[in-house]
Amino acid sequence: METDLLLLAGLPEEHEGLADTFRSMNPRSEPTPTIGLAALLTGDRAGLRRLLAQGPAVRHGMLRLTDGPTFHERGLIVADRLWDALAGHDAWPEHLSRVDVGAVPPGLDGWLALPQVRHAVRALGSADARTLLVAAADETIALSRCAALAHAAGRPVVGVRAAADDRAAITALVAHAAARDAVPLLVVETAGGTGTTGGEAAGGGPARLDLTGVPGPVLVWAPSMALRPAGQRPLLGVPSGPVPVEDRRTAWRAALPGPPGQDAALTARHPLDPALTAAVGEDVRSLSRLSGTGAGPREATETIRCRAGAELPDGVRLSSPAAGWDRLVLPGEPAAQLRDAVARLEHSALVLDEWGLRERARAGHGVRLLLTGAPGTGKSLAAEVIATAAGTDLMAVDVSQVVSKWLGETEKNLAAIFDAAERVQAVLLLDEADALFAARTAISGAHDRWANLETAYLLQRMDRFDGMAVLTSNLRANIDPAFLRRMDFVVEFPLPDEARRRELWRLHLPARPIADDSALDLLASVYPVPGAWIRNAAVAAAFLAAQDGATIRPAHLIKALAREYAKAGRPFPGVPAGIAGDREEQS
Structure with a gap:
């Protein structure tokens, strides 16, 4: 009837x-x-x-x-526009915000074979009422999983973006999905672009999602997964991973066909999710049509960098450094540890996947370094050198802009940064990271409790980080011991000794404009300063010499170095006896 x-x-x-x-x-x-x-x-x-x-x-x-x-x-x-839909037209009510789910990307066969995913496919083929909650941090990845599930179940999927408590929109979605014999997908709308779910409970709690009485299966995804399912409706969680390495290679082969081995190289360089790989492939092919040039790994890297840069929060800078190992002046052991860290990144696919240590030793793909030492000893420069050696970008984070006074905002900022670094496979530099990784304190109030929660979040996110992270700190004792245990390398940057100070002076000063090269040996002997001071003094002395219309004399170098002592609030040792001729100029 x-x-x-x-x-x-x-x-x-x-x-x-x-x-x-x-x-x-x-x-x-x-x-x-x-x-x-x-x-x-x-x-x-x-x-x-x-x-x-x-x-x-x-x-x-x-x-x-x-x-x-x-x-x-x-x-x-x-119901509004339902008669047109029943007649076979793609008609929707104007008040509904449609979501384009897209096609199924190549490279999800291994994921579809997971037991939980097979259960989800069977659920979509059943008429039983059930909510399938897709767990994914990224909307592109979540939509690809929904498309793959529906395709495996032999049904189309239609999606709408709406608040968790917008019953009218949910009802219209289900009705129009039924008219098309499609799986309904609810993408829970964010409130104000903050990442919190629409319909969020008062006080910032999870949004309440009650689909009681809604017929059949419904796919649901929320950006933060901050949902509280209500009612007696059965719930089934759907993971978005893991995706095997071979499937990632399949995705790259489909996105950018090329010579043998290109897919493996791209997978090692950019171990993206297949959904993101497919999007990069579309970008590269579009660029190729416009420019008339080829579509290869270099273009893929540029596209990934462009996508990541557009999503970076404030306080994050993405660059392509060109600093070689010759710019670092370090003792043997610290230098060896830095080279070993780069080698670990290069050989991760061989050791973890082909040799099986990912499963046997539960080893992760990421590499984590803590660089400690006095200011000016080359820690930030070391991160640039590592990025150059790894053939990737450097993502430098201004920690002061990431840490927020608003509850929960720090985690959101960090989540966006870690996600972007993983996509680009950039070296992530958290400079002066003491504010983020400081030792946890005894709880004496709400602020301490939230700070400890932020630290706990960082511990978990660092464990999952699929890239190279470099943390710097001026004082190792400031870092939480739990972070130290998770570091693959803890590298101490000492103040340079006399021989290395001599090397630093010559590194920063080309021979041609120097009047007396032997003065550099005396400067290295008399002034026990860090490398950053030497670099600053070398640049300042060159400008002083240019201002005088002369070559760089010892007087210029000592005047510039005296200013470095003044900036640091330390007493200047005076002019060495070997440069007595310049005493009057310094006074």
């Missing part, structure tokens, strides 16, 4: 003559059939009343009743 009622309610949409006929029979002159007419046609008034009170078509929003003075004078209408 419900099918007959839907057909009756939709007849006015088929021809204006039918609309006029129903208007003439409607006591309120509306172009809709009335419940009274439906009762005459069916001959079952009691059954009709029951269906219109609690039948699926009315409960799920497919059939609506207009207002009227009496029950039988009320009109029957089909």
Whole structure:
């Protein structure tokens, strides 16, 4: 009977003559059939009343009743644009925000074979009411998983973006999905672009999602997964990973066909999710059509860098350094540790995947370094050298802009930074990271409790980070011991000894404009300063010499170095006896 009622309610949409006929029979002159007419046609008034009170078509929003003075004078209408959808047109109510789910990307065969995913596919093929909650941090990845699940179940998928508590939008979504025999997907809308879910509970708690009474399976994804499912409806979690290395290679082969081995190299350089790899491939092919050039690994790297740069929060700078190992002046052991860290990144696919240490030793792909030492000893420069040696970018984070006074904002900032660094496979530099990785304190108030939660979040995110992270600190004792245990390398940067200070002076000063090269040996002997001071003094002395219209003399170097002592608030040792001729100029 419900099918007959839907057909009756939709007849006015088929021809204006039918609309006029129903208007003439409607006591309120509306172009809709009335419940009274439906009762005459069916001959079952009691059954009709029951269906219109609690039948699926009315409960799920497919059939609506207009207002009227009496029950039988009320009109029957089909939900907004549903009649067009039933006729095979891609028609949707204007108030719904459609989500383009997209095609299934190559490289998800291994994921589809996971037990939890196979359960989800079976759930989509069933008529049982069930909520399938997709766990993914990125919307592109989440939508790709929904497309793959529906495709494996032999059904299309249609999506809408709406707040968790927008029952009208959810009802319309389910009705239109049913008209298309499609799986409905609810993408929970964010409030104000902050990453919190729409319909968020007062006080910042999780949004309440109650799909009680909604028929069949419904896919759900929320940006922060801050949802609190309510009611008695069954819930099934769907993971977004893991994705095997071979599947990532398959994704790169499909995105950028090339010579043998290119897919393996791209996977090692950019171990992206297949959904993101497919998007990069589209970008590269689009650029190739515009420029008429090839579509290869270099273009892929540029595209990934462009996408990541557009999503970076404030306080993060993405650069392509060109600092070689010759710029670092370090003792043997610290220098060896830095080279070993780069080698670990280069050989991770061999050791972890081919040799099986990822499973046996539960080893992660990421490499984590802590560089400690006095200011100016070359820690930040070392991060540039590492990025250059690894053939990747450097993502430098201004920790002061990342740490927020607002509860929860620091974690959101960090999540965006870690995600972007993983996509680009940039070396992530958290300079002067003491503010983020400081030792946890005893809880004496809400601020301490939240600070400890931030530290706990960082511990977990560092464990999961699939790239190279470089932390710097001027004092190792400031760092939480739990972070130290998670570091693959802890490298101490000492103050340079006399021999290395001599090397630093010559590194920063080319021979041509120096009047007396032997003075550099004396400067290295007399002034025990860090490398950053030497670099600053060398640059300042060159400008002083240019201002005087002369070559760089010892007087210029000592004057510049004296200013470095003054900046640091330390007493200047004076002019060495070997440069006595310059004493008057210094005074």
